[in-house]
Amino acid sequence: MTTVPLTTGNGRVKEARKLSRRSARSERRLFLADGPKAVESAIVVPGCVVEVFATPAATERHAALSAAATAAEAAWTLVDERALASLSDAVNPAGVVAVCRFLDRPLEHLLDPAPRLVALCADVRDPGNAGTVIRTADAAGAGAVVLAGSSVDAYNPKTVRASVGSLFQVPVAVAADPADAVRRAQSAGLQVLAADGAGEVDLFEADDLLAAPTAWLFGNEAWGLPEELAALADHRVRIPILGRAESLNLSTAAALCLYASARAHRV
Structure with missing residues (x-):
């Protein structure tokens, strides 16, 4: 886990933000799962979660979720409030967003x-x-x-x-x-x-x-x-x-x- 929260200018945050566009999602076969419920469900799927971005406050609130991500070998990355908001389209972001691999099957x-x-x-x-x-x-x-x-x-x-x-x-x-x-x-x-x-x-x-x-x-x-x-x-x-x-x-x-x-x- 990174100890200094990343900002909106960070390269990883910028790359994740591109997944708000369908073309980027389709090209990279990655998408964003916003909120603790979605992230919790995603972590249960083996290999689904690539990285979780979370604010320090959300990390404290969801310590068990952070531990589950670590156990699933998914990176848990601290970001500041503005960076997290840039990854979420929710009116009131919950502070946790995951980058996930596509799930659809033929x-x-x-x-x-x-x-x-x-x-x-x-x-x-x-x-x-x-x-x-x-x-x-x-x-x-x-x-x-x-x-x-x-x-x-x-x-x-x-x-x-x-x-x-x-x-x-x-x-x-x-x-x-x-x-x-x-x-x-x-x-x-x-x-x-x-x-x-x-x-x-x-x-x-x-x-x-x-x-x-x-x-x-x-x-x-x-x-x-x-x-x-x-x-x-x-x-x-x-x-x-x-x-x-x-x-x-x-x-x-x-x-x-x-x-x-x-x-x-x-x-």
Whole structure:
């Protein structure tokens, strides 16, 4: 551990700060995990954490985390408040930021063998939604999350923060073509259920259907699933709207669908 806190002008701090850009993350396959919960989750993954930057005050507060980083052979580096703030996009930084290696795995690896429950996101653009879907999938016991098409970067700081550590706990794949991801899931023995407000199947009446191994297909926040992609699904499932709301947002819909499957799998 360095004993003199580094400043914003330090070369290592500058290099880490570049990871706020997607292009730099993709080139170096590194990203920033902000906050003690994220860092704690990252340290558990062997070889994930490269270096932790922390203020002296945060180091005192999180002595156990510092010890865990050292045990995991990750450098724990003291930085001053300004340097730490330059690495965080939080309004009130928690004082701890880790440089981590990418975690995503090839889709074919995640589907061999196929898990019983998968969340497949097509063109999901909002980082908060993506992170919440990852967190919900983890909570529901899903075996994988797939971010397909022009979906937001899994390592966007807001996505990482919204996942509340689940990015480090549930396997994630990145797929260029949503249609190909759907076909691969089906080839692996999963039924694909498209979450569609106009679907022919009512979620409340689909227990028998939900009991089978399933990949849920979720579309973009604004326009949903393109017709040609939804047509590839085995079934389209609607969440009944019982009140006067026009619709549900993506992360809420995903939570209802994933937990419906999780419940059916336990019966």
